[in-house]
Amino acid sequence: MPDHFSSNSAHQNADIAVVGAGIIGVACALQLARQGLRVVVIDQQEPGQGASFGNAGHLATEQVFPIADLSILKRLPAMLMDPMGPLRLDWKYMPRALPWFTRLLLNLRPAPFQRTVAGIRALNESSLDAWHRLLDGIDCPGLMREDGSLLVYERPESRPALQALQARMRQQQVPVEFWEAKAVHETAPQLSEQIQGGLFFPATGHFIDPYRVVCELVNAARTCGVQFLTQQVTGGHLNETGVSLVTPQGRVTARRVVIACGAHSAKLTADLTGKKVPLDTERGYHLMLPHEHDRLPFAVTSLERKFIMTPMTDGLRLAGTVEFAGLQAPPSMERAWQLHRLSKGLFRRDLNAQAATPWMGFRPSLPDSLPIIDKVGDGKVLLAFGHQHLGLTQAAVTAELIAQLAGATSAHALPELHPYRLDRF
Structure with missing residues (x-):
C-alpha cells in the first residue's frame, strides 16, 4: 500500500463519506468519485487490512445457498466441543450467539430460504461482469482469472451427495459439470490419486492477489480525488445538512455516508438510523504457503475436508473454517x-x-445470509455490509448498486434492491 495514506483534515463538506476501507468500501468510493462526487474514506486501518486482506481469493459465483442448513442442529454438539472443526461455536459466546442462530434457523424455512437463494443468486450472476467493468476501468484485468474452480471428493460414498448438490445447483441455473477422476487428474495432475472426481464450476474465478486488487482500486480512487483518513469512527448523527461522524481527531462532515465497515457496521448503523441490525461475524482463517507455486491451476475445494486452496502470486492460500466467537475473542x-x-x-x-x-x-454475517444494500435516513445513509463470505465476489456489483442509490444511472442491468433492504429486520 502506498505510504501516503492520508490523515489530514481537508475533508470537510465532502459529498459522501465512506466508512470502511475494505474491498467493498474502496470499490464504492471509486464508483462514487467517478460520478463527480467528492469522497472521503475513513478507516482505523489502512485500506485492505481487514477481512479483504486474507480472503480466499475465490470469486464464488456458484455459492448461491445460505451459510448453513438444518443439519446445523445435528452438528451443534460438535460445534461446541471440537475447537478444530470446520464450523465452530465458542461455548463462551453461545449466549450472545443464540438469538442470531435462532433467526438463522427461522430463515431456513422454505419461503425465506427461497428468498435468500434468489437474493444471493441475483448478486452472484451480476458479479463477474461488474468486476470486469471495474478492473478494465483501472487497466488491471490481469488480476482476475476466470479459469473456473473445482469441488473434489475422495470417498466413493460421497458421490451421491455430490450428485445431489449438482442437481440443486442446476435448478438454480448455476453452470456445473460432473468430472470423473480422469478429468480431475488431467487438469490438476498434482492432486492425489485418491480423488474420485468432483464438480467443476466454469463460471467462477479467482484473484491472484486480493490485497493488490484493493491497492490498485485505492490508487485509482486517489487519482479521482478520493481522500483516505486513518481514523476510527466512534459514532455519528444526522442533521439538516447531512451527516456528522465522530472520530478521536474530530468530526467529519458530509452530505451523505456509506456504511461499509463489514462486521463493525452495526453500531454506526444504529447511531444513524436507530435500527438494531442482527449482525454477527464468521471468523475466517487462512494459511499462506509461500513456497507453493504451480500446484493447482485454479481454486480447489475439498468436499469432505471442507476447505479451499487458491493459487496466488505469493503462493498457495489455504482458507476456510467458520468460527463464531464474536469480535473481541483473540484469534485461535x-x-x-x-x-x-x-x-x-x-x-x-x-x-x-x-x-x-x-x-x-x-x-x-446476517441471519438470512443476504447483505444490506439500501438507502435510508432521507437518503443520507447508504448501507453496504453483511456479505458474509461473499464480500469479494459481490464487491463490484455492490459498488454499482451504491452508485445507483446515490443517483447515478447505469447502462447495465443490476439486481433489484428489495431483497437487501434494511427494513426486512
Whole structure:
C-alpha cells in the first residue's frame, strides 16, 4: 500500500463519506468519485487490512445457498466441543450467539430460504461482469482469472451427495459439470490419486492477489480525488445538512455516508438510523504457503475436508473454517495451521509449510445470509455490509448498486434492491 495514506483534515463538506476501507468500501468510493462526487474514506486501518486482506481469493459465483442448513442442529454438539472443526461455536459466546442462530434457523424455512437463494443468486450472476467493468476501468484485468474452480471428493460414498448438490445447483441455473477422476487428474495432475472426481464450476474465478486488487482500486480512487483518513469512527448523527461522524481527531462532515465497515457496521448503523441490525461475524482463517507455486491451476475445494486452496502470486492460500466467537475473542491461530494438516493426502506430495503465515479476519454475517444494500435516513445513509463470505465476489456489483442509490444511472442491468433492504429486520 502506498505510504501516503492520508490523515489530514481537508475533508470537510465532502459529498459522501465512506466508512470502511475494505474491498467493498474502496470499490464504492471509486464508483462514487467517478460520478463527480467528492469522497472521503475513513478507516482505523489502512485500506485492505481487514477481512479483504486474507480472503480466499475465490470469486464464488456458484455459492448461491445460505451459510448453513438444518443439519446445523445435528452438528451443534460438535460445534461446541471440537475447537478444530470446520464450523465452530465458542461455548463462551453461545449466549450472545443464540438469538442470531435462532433467526438463522427461522430463515431456513422454505419461503425465506427461497428468498435468500434468489437474493444471493441475483448478486452472484451480476458479479463477474461488474468486476470486469471495474478492473478494465483501472487497466488491471490481469488480476482476475476466470479459469473456473473445482469441488473434489475422495470417498466413493460421497458421490451421491455430490450428485445431489449438482442437481440443486442446476435448478438454480448455476453452470456445473460432473468430472470423473480422469478429468480431475488431467487438469490438476498434482492432486492425489485418491480423488474420485468432483464438480467443476466454469463460471467462477479467482484473484491472484486480493490485497493488490484493493491497492490498485485505492490508487485509482486517489487519482479521482478520493481522500483516505486513518481514523476510527466512534459514532455519528444526522442533521439538516447531512451527516456528522465522530472520530478521536474530530468530526467529519458530509452530505451523505456509506456504511461499509463489514462486521463493525452495526453500531454506526444504529447511531444513524436507530435500527438494531442482527449482525454477527464468521471468523475466517487462512494459511499462506509461500513456497507453493504451480500446484493447482485454479481454486480447489475439498468436499469432505471442507476447505479451499487458491493459487496466488505469493503462493498457495489455504482458507476456510467458520468460527463464531464474536469480535473481541483473540484469534485461535491453531485453526489456521489445521488447514495444512487437512491438506495432507490431497496431493501426491505434501504441501511445503515452511515460512507459512497464519491469518484471521471477520466476515460480516446476517441471519438470512443476504447483505444490506439500501438507502435510508432521507437518503443520507447508504448501507453496504453483511456479505458474509461473499464480500469479494459481490464487491463490484455492490459498488454499482451504491452508485445507483446515490443517483447515478447505469447502462447495465443490476439486481433489484428489495431483497437487501434494511427494513426486512
